[in-house]
Amino acid sequence: MGTSKDSSQELYDGLVAHKLIIPVGVQGAFGRGAVFEDVLARFDALVSRVIAPDGAERMLFPPILDRQVFEKSGFLDSFPQLAGSVFSFEGDERAHAQLRSRIREGQRWDDLQKMTKVVLSPAACYPVYPSFAGDVLPKEGRLVEMFNWVFRHEPSPDPTRMQAFRVHEVVRVGTPETVIGWRDMWLQRGVEMLRSLGLPARPEVASDPFFGRGGRMLADNQRAQELKFEVVIPVVSEEKPTAVCSFNYHQDHFGESFGIHTSEGNVAHSACLGFGMERVVMALFKTHGFEPEKWPQETRRRLWP
Amino acid sequence: MGTSKDSSQELYDGLVAHKLIIPVGVQGAFGRGAVFEDVLARFDALVSRVIAPDGAERMLFPPILDRQVFEKSGFLDSFPQLAGSVFSFEGDERAHAQLRSRIREGQRWDDLQKMTKVVLSPAACYPVYPSFAGDVLPKEGRLVEMFNWVFRHEPSPDPTRMQAFRVHEVVRVGTPETVIGWRDMWLQRGVEMLRSLGLPARPEVASDPFFGRGGRMLADNQRAQELKFEVVIPVVSEEKPTAVCSFNYHQDHFGESFGIHTSEGNVAHSACLGFGMERVVMALFKTHGFEPEKWPQETRRRLWP
Numbered sequence: 001m002g003t004s005k006d007s008s009q010e011l012y013d014g015l016v017a018h019k020l021i022i023p024v025g026v027q028g029a030f031g032r033g034a035v036f037e038d039v040l041a042r043f044d045a046l047v048s049r050v051i052a053p054d055g056a057e058r059m060l061f062p063p064i065l066d067r068q069v070f071e072k073s074g075f076l077d078s079f080p081q082l083a084g085s086v087f088s089f090e091g092d093e094r095a096h097a098q099l100r101s102r103i104r105e106g107q108r109w110d111d112l113q114k115m116t117k118v119v120l121s122p123a124a125c126y127p128v129y130p131s132f133a134g135d136v137l138p139k140e141g142r143l144v145e146m147f148n149w150v151f152r153h154e155p156s157p158d159p160t161r162m163q164a165f166r167v168h169e170v171v172r173v174g175t176p177e178t179v180i181g182w183r184d185m186w187l188q189r190g191v192e193m194l195r196s197l198g199l200p201a202r203p204e205v206a207s208d209p210f211f212g213r214g215g216r217m218l219a220d221n222q223r224a225q226e227l228k229f230e231v232v233i234p235v236v237s238e239e240k241p242t243a244v245c246s247f248n249y250h251q252d253h254f255g256e257s258f259g260i261h262t263s264e265g266n267v268a269h270s271a272c273l274g275f276g277m278e279r280v281v282m283a284l285f286k287t288h289g290f291e292p293e294k295w296p297q298e299t300r301r302r303l304w305p
Numbered sequence: 306m307g308t309s310k311d312s313s314q315e316l317y318d319g320l321v322a323h324k325l326i327i328p329v330g331v332q333g334a335f336g337r338g339a340v341f342e343d344v345l346a347r348f349d350a351l352v353s354r355v356i357a358p359d360g361a362e363r364m365l366f367p368p369i370l371d372r373q374v375f376e377k378s379g380f381l382d383s384f385p386q387l388a389g390s391v392f393s394f395e396g397d398e399r400a401h402a403q404l405r406s407r408i409r410e411g412q413r414w415d416d417l418q419k420m421t422k423v424v425l426s427p428a429a430c431y432p433v434y435p436s437f438a439g440d441v442l443p444k445e446g447r448l449v450e451m452f453n454w455v456f457r458h459e460p461s462p463d464p465t466r467m468q469a470f471r472v473h474e475v476v477r478v479g480t481p482e483t484v485i486g487w488r489d490m491w492l493q494r495g496v497e498m499l500r501s502l503g504l505p506a507r508p509e510v511a512s513d514p515f516f517g518r519g520g521r522m523l524a525d526n527q528r529a530q531e532l533k534f535e536v537v538i539p540v541v542s543e544e545k546p547t548a549v550c551s552f553n554y555h556q557d558h559f560g561e562s563f564g565i566h567t568s569e570g571n572v573a574h575s576a577c578l579g580f581g582m583e584r585v586v587m588a589l590f591k592t593h594g595f596e597p598e599k600w601p602q603e604t605r606r607r608l609w610p
Contacts, residue, residue, distance in 0.1 A: 024374070059336050084421065088458040096517060116458060131327050131328075
């Protein structure tokens with residue numbers, strides 16, 4: 001992704017050496033150590049405190065998502081390469097004997113697996129829209145806060161690019177005015193929150209990694225319409241800073257797909273804002289060093305209030 | 306599973322009516338509401354407080370697991386039907402066009418997915434053993450505490466039988482004596498902890514749902530050797546109470562598979578104990594009612610100390 005290989009390796013090695021992450025055999029699936037998790041929980045609590053006055057409903061969804069919802073979401077139109085679907089064994093004892101001998105002999109066993117009714121959640125906000133399906137929203141719209149695991153099939157040696165990670169996400173559904181006003185509020189709040197931790201955060205108009213040749217056009221269009229913003233921080237590279245907070249305005253995409261209407265009877269608009277929890281934690285370690293007890297006093301005061 | 310259909314439906318309906326869980330289109334993948342999550346976090350903190358004096362290392366692993374570790378674990382020998390493997394799209398633009406048109410037309414798209422290097426974690430403790438691979442343990446062995454999502458492919462209308470759920474797990478690795486002593490300590494502590502919340506918990510020698518005709522024999526053997534204990538509570542049925550805490554003694558299975566040795570040079574033994582977090586929460590709602598503010602004072606004092 002254009003990030004300097006040396007710097008991401010250096011960060012990875014530092015995180016491992018300080019037992020902040022625990023290496024595993026595949027890329028982007030490492031474990032998290034006690035101190036890493038403590039910092040993550042502290043930042044999570046900070047996000048909750050900042051959001052509290054907004055009065056969001058809290059929900060949590062498992063790492064798996066209804067495949068029908070996923071098919072409806074349009075994710076596979078744009079990012080087929082990043083999705084993960086769940087397959088299981090549904091055979092009899094004869095097939096099981098075959099499965100066992102294949103594994104014993106180090107042979108492929110993919111053809112003994114069948115697609116199930118679930119996929120891995122590719123975005124924290126996807127499960128929430130069908131829970132509003134057919135709803136007429138209250139006048140002020142809906143605001144939901146979530147804390148979900150997300151999967152992206154993009155194995156990488158860069159520790160900030162994980163196959164599984166957590167997102168503290170907020171979703172706003174309502175009229176276009178409500179959603180746009182909420183975006184403008186967050187554009188400021190998100191950057192301020194991260195800067196209050198001493199992180200060199202800055203906002204950027206952004207685009208998604210759309211698949212294929214047509215993807216370039218979709219990305220340009222997304223930028224031109226300012227549908228996506230990110231808050232970025234240099235973590236593994238100065239030139240290609242890492243997105244630690246991402247804002248997406250979906251216009252009426254999910255309102256249309258799941259039949260959600262405003263109190264005036266129009267198709268609802270939606271937007272979501274998510275903090276990539278592990279990335280924020282890594283940005284803190286990169287910026288302030290691997291030992292939280294030596295972090296700047298102001299940063300510590302915000303996280304351990 | 307022999308549980309009365311009416312009672313599991315009643316529990317499901319009650320949980321939904323009180324916004325404790327959020328229905329989704331597939332079984333066993335529902336969302337969790339704010340109050341459900343608050344109770345879960347409180348019980349999680351209680352487990353951590355009780356465990357604290359033991360001085361366990363804390364780790365957290367993502368919901369995905371290295372497929373090679375999974376193949377080595379032996380899970381597919383015993384429970385092929387419960388496993389979930391992750392498949393992804395790795396095609397070109399032509400294949401993508403096909404994928405899109407298949408989904409638009411409601412056709413199958415499983416053959417456009419390829420097996421990846423990860424599977425869903427079928428047990429909370431699996432990622433920890435390879436992290437000790439090749440280790441010679443310290444004299445006192447190792448003790449690790451985790452909080453991981455687990456996947457089981459067993460869609461069911463019974464809310465206590467989920468496809469994805471969280472486990473607060475403790476793993477003990479060391480000599481047989483160390484591990485057996487630890488088991489005996491937990492046999493008492495686990496039951497006491499749950500009873501202190503006013504839950505009608507009792508210990509039981511148990512066996513796993515081994516696949517196929519040979520499974521019966523494996524299960525009988527497991528019982529005869531007392532390798533598995535559960536703490537059960539009537540949640541959806543009096544006759545078939547629900548396991549909310551499960552203890553497995555693996556003998557030298559993982560020590561052998563991952564080359565873990567004791568300080569005396571013998572293959573290490575291991576055991577794990579896990580609390581099924583959602584099941585404990587449901588047992589609390591079933592036993593004390595759907596409104597935590599009306600729970601017995603002693604239960605509340607333990608959870609909101």
